[in-house]
Amino acid sequence: MKKTTITAGLAAFALTGIVIAQQAGFTRTGLQTQDLSAPGRVAVQARAEFDPGVAAGRHTHPGEELGYVLEGQLELRIDGQPPRIVKAGEVFFVPAGLVHDGINTGSGKAKVLATYVVEKGKPVATLVN
Numbered sequence: 001m002k003k004t005t006i007t008a009g010l011a012a013f014a015l016t017g018i019v020i021a022q023q024a025g026f027t028r029t030g031l032q033t034q035d036l037s038a039p040g041r042v043a044v045q046a047r048a049e050f051d052p053g054v055a056a057g058r059h060t061h062p063g064e065e066l067g068y069v070l071e072g073q074l075e076l077r078i079d080g081q082p083p084r085i086v087k088a089g090e091v092f093f094v095p096a097g098l099v100h101d102g103i104n105t106g107s108g109k110a111k112v113l114a115t116y117v118v119e120k121g122k123p124v125a126t127l128v129n
Contacts, residue, residue: 064096067093
């Protein structure tokens, strides 16, 4: 498994020093970053939007991801688990370090509110080839 840390060289945005990838048809808008009471950890909250048929791209996080589907549906693929459909009003959880991807399998735009609890100073996402 080859990993590529997401850098400013990719189409990306920085939210208080944290970089999150942007793919064509996929946008992630940073909402807030907050230091936590757990030493060395931050919470990053973002809104992600997927056009129909678009995937975020296989990636990992240096911490946990908690997601809530606001609109549409995604197929959530976490390595070692069967794929599952997550629809508007449903939640999902991705443990730290697991390779995963989300694909919009619906006919309209999918929107997700994601909260990442990650190590401070590390990229929020690392692409995996």
